[in-house]
Amino acid sequence: MDNLKEYRMEPLEDRFRALAEAIERESVLVHRAALIDGYRDIYKFSTFGIDKLIKKAAEFGGKKGAKILKERYNVYTDRLDEALEIITVIAESSRLIEVFEFDMETMEIRVEGSILVEAIGKSNKPVCEPMAGFFAGFLSELLEKKIDVKEIKCAAQGHERCVFKIYIE
Template identity: 30%
Template sequence: MVRDLFMFAGLNERSQIVWFKIIYSKEPGSLSSIINFLEKENAFIMFGHLDNITQKTGEYSVFIELDKNIDPEDFARKIKELDVVSEVEYGISKYRMIYSADFPLNVVGVRGVAARALTIVDIIKTLNQNVPHAEGLLTMSGLKGGIHSAKYFKSILNLNDSNFADVLAELYRAVGWGILEIECDPKTYQGKIIVKDSFIADVYGGSDQPVCAFMSGYFAGYLTDYFGKNISVREVSCKATGKNVCEHIISPAPSGGTGQEYQLRGETR
C-alpha cells in the first residue's frame, strides 16, 4: 500500500523535506534509538511508517523537515553509524510535492500511480460521451481490477467470511476511492454496498444517471473471485444524481452466461 506517500503543501525557504529509508535490526530499543537520534538532531518528523521486513530486520521510512544548511548525505551517514542501522537511503522533496520513499509505488501487489481524481473522471466522461456501451466497458474494467485485488489478498491474507468486507472497505479508504458500508450475506450472495464520498460521483458533477459503473464492476469482480461464484453488482442510487450517497446492490448473476458477459451487456442498471 501507499503508506509512505504524502504531500507537503507550501514552501519554507529556511528548511528542506528529506525522506530516509532506514533498515534496522529488530533488537529491543533499536527503533527508539533511531527516533532519539533524530530528536537530538532537531529533525522534525512530519510523517513515517514502519514495515517489518523479516523477523530480524525492519524498515523505517520517515519524512523529515531539516534546516536547509544541513547536508542530507552527511545526515544519512550519521544515521547509518548507529549500531542498530544497516542501510540508509534518502531523497529530497525539493518542491514539497508528492514524494515516496519507494519507487515505483506498490498498490495491492502491482505498480500504482498517484493521480488526480479529475483525471480519472475525465477519462470516464470521455468514454460516456463518445463510446457505445461505455457503461459496460467501464464495468468490465472495474471487474478485472476487483478480481485482481481479491486474488492478491487471498495470497497474503486468510481472507474469509468474517473479514472479506472489511478488507475491501480498508482498501477503498486507503486509496482515497470512498468510505464503504458493506452488507453481504455469504450464503445468499445478496446485500448492498453504500459508498460515501465516492471520488467518481463527487468529481463528476450533476448527472441524470448513476456514474459509478467502474465501482460496481470492481465490487462484482472482488466478490466473484472471493465467493467463486458469478456476482452481479448494480448501482441503484448515485450521489451524482443528487442523492446523499451511492448505493450498489449485490446479487447472484443470472444463469445462462458468465459474469463478464452479463456485465458487458450493460444490464447492471
C-alpha cells in the same frame, strides 16, 4: 482450507495492517485530477456502450486484485462480511471514495464521496457502475462464487450517497 484458518487466527488489526501494506506495495500512484478528467472524457461516450466496457474492465481489475491477495498474501475467506471488510480497507486506502459502508441485512454497499460522481457531477443515471464492476469482480474471486453488484442509487442523481445492491447467484 488451511489458509482460511490461518487468516482468521491472526488478530484483526494485524490482518488489516498487512492488507493496507500490501495495497500500498501493489498499487500505482495516479494523480486524482487525471482520474477525474479521464473518467469525465470517457463517460461522454457512455451512450455508445463504453460504460459497459469500463464496468467489465473494472470487474477484471477486482478479480485480479483479489487473486493477488490470495496468491501472494494468503488472504482467504468464504464469508461475505469479511470480504466486505477487506474492500473497506481497499476503499479507504485508495482515496477514490470518502466513506464505504455495508449492510449485510439489506445486502447493500453505501459509498459517499465517489471520485466518479466528482468527475461527472449531475446525471440522470448512475455513474459509478465501474465501482460496481470492481466490487463484483473482487467478491466473486475472493469468495469463489458468482456475485453481481449493481448501482441502484447514485449521488450524481441527487441521492445522499451511492448505493450498490449485492446479488449472490
